[in-house]
Amino acid sequence: xxxxxxxxxxxxxxxxxxxxxxxxxxxxxxxxxxxxxxxxxxxxxxxxxxxxxxxxxxxxxxxxxxxxxxxxxxxxxxxxxxxxxxxxxxxxxxxxxxxxxxxxxxxxxxxxxxxxx
Numbered sequence: 001x002x003x004x005x006x007x008x009x010x011x012x013x014x015x016x017x018x019x020x021x022x023x024x025x026x027x028x029x030x031x032x033x034x035x036x037x038x039x040x041x042x043x044x045x046x047x048x049x050x051x052x053x054x055x056x057x058x059x060x061x062x063x064x065x066x067x068x069x070x071x072x073x074x075x076x077x078x079x080x081x082x083x084x085x086x087x088x089x090x091x092x093x094x095x096x097x098x099x100x101x102x103x104x105x106x107x108x109x110x111x112x113x114x115x116x117x
């Protein structure tokens with residue numbers, strides 16, 4: 001399964017964005033789920049609206065995805081809202097933060113931390 005992460009980015013530092021993604025990517029990778037890289041490092045062309053430019057690149061990458069993972073705060077982020085609408089319109093599964101709740105490997109990890117079997 002390939003998943004693309006939809007994450008609010010406006011007015012946030014690159015360090016914060018990458019740190020948040022790292023947590024989600026690790027959880028998904030532990031479930032043997034591949035994450036599509038949508039951190040674009042090139043600058044948007046001068047005569048382009050940067051937000052629209054990067055949104056277009058994200059939607060292009062979404063064409064490779066089996067699912068779209070919505071990070072917290074997506075409801076307040078224009079790009080995330082649009083990505084979700086595209087996923088819905090094209091039958092791409094939409095996952096939310098609660099996707100990790102009650103998953104066997106995560107439940108086991110929590111139990112082991114508490115010393116339970």
